[in-house]
Amino acid sequence: MEGSVLVGDVGGTNVRFALAARRNGALSIEHFQKFQGDDFESFEDALKQYLDKTGVRATVACFAMAGPVRDQKVTLTNRAKWQVSSTGLEARFGFEAVRLINDFQAMARSVPEFSVSSFEEILPGTSQTGAPMLVAGPGTGFGVATLLAGANGQWSVVSGEGGHMAYAPRTDIEHDLARLLARDHGYVSNELVASGSGLEEVHRAFCEIFDRDCLNLSPETMRQRADDGDEMFQTLIEVRALAVMGAAGDLVLANGALGGVVLAGGVSERISEFLKTPLARQRFTSRGPMSDYLETCPVWLMRDASAPLIGAAAYFEQPSRI
Ligand SMILES: Nc1ncnc2c1ncn2[C@@H]1O[C@H](COP(=O)(O)OP(=O)(O)OP(=O)(O)O)[C@@H](O)[C@H]1O
Numbered sequence: 001m002e003g004s005v006l007v008g009d010v011g012g013t014n015v016r017f018a019l020a021a022r023r024n025g026a027l028s029i030e031h032f033q034k035f036q037g038d039d040f041e042s043f044e045d046a047l048k049q050y051l052d053k054t055g056v057r058a059t060v061a062c063f064a065m066a067g068p069v070r071d072q073k074v075t076l077t078n079r080a081k082w083q084v085s086s087t088g089l090e091a092r093f094g095f096e097a098v099r100l101i102n103d104f105q106a107m108a109r110s111v112p113e114f115s116v117s118s119f120e121e122i123l124p125g126t127s128q129t130g131a132p133m134l135v136a137g138p139g140t141g142f143g144v145a146t147l148l149a150g151a152n153g154q155w156s157v158v159s160g161e162g163g164h165m166a167y168a169p170r171t172d173i174e175h176d177l178a179r180l181l182a183r184d185h186g187y188v189s190n191e192l193v194a195s196g197s198g199l200e201e202v203h204r205a206f207c208e209i210f211d212r213d214c215l216n217l218s219p220e221t222m223r224q225r226a227d228d229g230d231e232m233f234q235t236l237i238e239v240r241a242l243a244v245m246g247a248a249g250d251l252v253l254a255n256g257a258l259g260g261v262v263l264a265g266g267v268s269e270r271i272s273e274f275l276k277t278p279l280a281r282q283r284f285t286s287r288g289p290m291s292d293y294l295e296t297c298p299v300w301l302m303r304d305a306s307a308p309l310i311g312a313a314a315y316f317e318q319p320s321r322i
Pocket residue numbers: 010011012013014015066078103138139140141142143195196197199219220223265266267270271
């Protein structure tokens with residue numbers, strides 16, 4: 001397909017590839033494939049499998065990677081064996097140009113490519129025109145980026161490692177959790193509390209708090225137990241959801257992101273009803289003298305699995321200057 005760019009969304013669990021192109025003003029993807037990262041020794045092996053399976057050929061590529069990208073090189077945060085560089089990919093696959101960006105840089109850049117109706121409402125509110133927007137949430141890791149509207153339809157994305165900011169417990173059980181996690185890990189981040197990569201540790205701490213045997217359970221089984229009325233698992237999911245909303249509120253305060261929040265990531269999707277409770281709303285807005293500041297800030301959920309792929313293509317067309 002002429003004018004198309006090979007795009008990838010490389011997370012700590014899943015790796016997604018597609019071919020993206022802009023047609024009649026709108027970006028769309030085709031040849032979408034999803035792989036499990038665990039099935040491959042390296043990112044190059046996963047990419048080769050995609051190219052072999054689909055027969056897709058492209059001269060340019062942009063890959064959204066779950067880790068900090070420096071000088072077009074990245075080591076995945078939750079898959080440290082995967083070290084990727086744009087020059088290495090160009091040499092191995094014969095691309096004319098490869099750009100590596102952070103996965104939430106791509107997620108944030110996708111937001112202007114979607115209409116508001118494609119998001120699920122988590123908290124109602126009114127987006128302040130022209131204000132920054134925050135895009136964040138837990139999957140395997142916890143990504144964060146801020147989207148800035150510039151002149152003439154230009155967009156910039158500020159991306160950092162905001163998921164690794166310190167967890168802020170408020171209730172007794174959250175303080176117990178933070179204390180146990182600090183005992184075992186030293187530093188307690190929002191990623192550790194809320195993301196897939198921290199779930200096992202959080203589960204272990206909850207078993208200690210509730211004085212229960214700690215079984216090896218999948219996230220789906222924990223969810224099932226919560227749905228069946230098990231108080232420990234209900235509290236575990238609630239505490240993780242409150243960590244997401246607390247982190248989102250903190251980041252809006254720090255960035256003046258009154259354009260609104262777009263939550264994303266596999267965990268956010270699966271606990272969405274816990275993000276909508278009155279307690280979750282209170283965790284987002286309750287900020288002492290600044291509580292009014294967040295009262296009308298809207299929060300949405302991005303569910304479209306193609307978002308980081310669309311965002312990678314948009315970023316490739318118009319790289320952010322920040
Ligand atoms: N039912 C569930 N409840 C909560 N978490 C779940 C559930 N099922 C799976 N997960 C978690 O979701 C995570 C996968 O999220 P996602 O689909 O966003 O993957 P990813 O794109 O590879 O992640 P990332 O980009 O953050 O590295 C896994 O770590 C898993 O523990």
